[in-house]
Each structure stands twice: as C-alpha cells, then as structure tokens.
Amino acid sequence: MDINYDKEFEKIKRGTDKSRPPKLLLHVCCAPCATACLTRLIDAFDVTLYYANDNITDTEEWAKRLQEVKKLASLVNNGEFEIQPLVPLKTVVQPQRSERFFAAAKGLEKEREGGTRCTKCFELRLDDAKKYAEQNNFDYFATTLTVSPYKNSRLLNEIGLSLQTATLQWLPTDFKKQGGYNESIRLCKKYGIYRQHYCGCAYSFYERTELQSVPH
Numbered sequence: 255m256d257i258n259y260d261k262e263f264e265k266i267k268r269g270t271d272k273s274r275p276p277k278l279l280l281h282v283c284c285a286p287c288a289t290a291c292l293t294r295l296i297d298a299f300d301v302t303l304y305y306a307n308d309n310i311t312d313t314e315e316w317a318k319r320l321q322e323v324k325k326l327a328s329l330v331n332n333g334e335f336e337i338q339p340l341v342p343l344k345t346v347v348q349p350q351r352s353e354r355f356f357a358a359a360k361g362l363e364k365e366r367e368g369g370t371r372c373t374k375c376f377e378l379r380l381d382d383a384k385k386y387a388e389q390n391n392f393d394y395f396a397t398t399l400t401v402s403p404y405k406n407s408r409l410l411n412e413i414g415l416s417l418q419t420a421t422l423q424w425l426p427t428d429f430k431k432q433g434g435y436n437e438s439i440r441l442c443k444k445y446g447i448y449r450q451h452y453c454g455c456a457y458s459f460y461e462r463t464e465l466q467s468v469p470h
C-alpha cells in the first residue's frame with residue numbers, strides 16, 4: 255500500500271508543541287526547493303538548514319547555491335519572508351567534497367537522472383544529515399528534495415526511514431504535494447532567488463544540456 259507521506263507529515267506537525275518546537279535538521283539541496291518547504295516547517299519546528307551537497311560537482315555552482323541558501327535564511331530571520339519562524343533559522347555548511355560523490359557514483363556515470371546513481375546520491379546526503387543530526391541532538395531530520403517533481407519521494411522517505419534511530423526520527427514529507435513545486439517557483443520570483451537549470455552533478459549538467467535545459 256502506498257503511504258501518503260504528506261499526510262504523515264501533517265499528523266506529526268499537528269502534534270508538535272509550539273512552545274517547545276522540536277529540533278529539525280533540514281538537508282537543503284538548494285534555496286528554490288527550501289522556499290516552499292520552509293513555509294510548511296518554520297511555524298512548527300526549530301529548523302537548522304544543512305547544506306551538505308557533495309553532488310554539486312562544479313565549485314562555482316556549489317558556492318552560488320550556498321549563497322542563495324544564506325540569502326533565504328536572512329530573509330526569514332529578518333522577518334521579510336511570508337511566514338514568520340517560531341525560532342530563527344540556523345545554517346550549517348559542510349565543505350564541498352565531490353570526491354565522495356564521484357566514489358558513490360562510480361560505475362553509474364551513464365545512468366539517466368532518476369536512476370541508481372541518484373539513489374546512491376540520496377543515500378550519501380541523507381546519511382551525512384543523519385550523522386550530523388545524531389551528533390548534535392536533533393529530534394528529526396528531513397530533506398527539501400521531496401519538493402522536486404524530478405525526485406522520487408517514496409524512495410527518499412524509505413532511505414530516511416531506514417536511517418532513523420531510537421533517538422533521531424526521520425520526518426516524512428512529500429513537499430511536492432499541495433502544489434509545493436509551483437509554490438517554490440512563485441517564491442523564487444517574489445524574492446529574486448536563482449533557480450538552477452540542472453540537478454547538481456556533472457552528469458546531470460550534460461543530460462540537461464542535451465535535453466535543452468528544463469529549470470529545476
């Protein structure tokens with residue numbers, strides 16, 4: 255039976271104590287995806303943005319996306335975003351270690367986006383987030399990746415659930431539900447946030463170029 259992860263999320267959100275919001279480590283793939291996710295999170299969770307994306311193999315692009323994440327965090331913390339946070343956002347940045355991504359993707363270079371290489375890529379990033387969250391006493395960890403129509407939410411949730419421990423829970427989400435992706439486009443326009451034209455790795459860049467650039 256298919257699980258409705260969006261409903262699961264809503265159930266958990268309804269049960270949160272707004273006077274003591276749970277600590278959530280939110281893996282952020284990029285600012286565009288984070289925009290719509292934050293509208294559903296910051297009124298119930300104490301959110302830390304976790305930028306750990308070894309898959310963004312071009313250093314300039316990695317830095318540009320990070321800059322946009324910081325810009326979004328500032329907008330939220332300065333009260334300029336359309337939803338006010340219960341607690342100011344924190345941001346944690348891991349260095350770009352693309353060699354880890356290339357090692358995980360070895361032998362899968364020719365896969366199309368959505369194939370096994372992406373599964374390895376999700377596992378790498380969610381495992382990083384889980385480790386950081388565990389070491390720093392978070393209650394939940396989650397990812398913005400479920401907002402993208404290019405990303406398999408069921409797979410992301412299955413990986414996340416397989417990583418949770420007795421003290422750290424995976425926060426199930428399917429942010430592409432309830433018009434999440436269109437909402438991210440609207441918010442990017444409103445706040446002038448850069449939207450990239452490919453997923454992140456060099457392979458996806460060449461795939462998009464070949465397919466004539468569909469914005470993510």
Ligand code: SF4
Nearest residue numbers: 372375453454455458
């Ligand atoms: S296409 Fe995106 S999700 Fe897939 S391996 Fe490349 S960066 Fe990771």
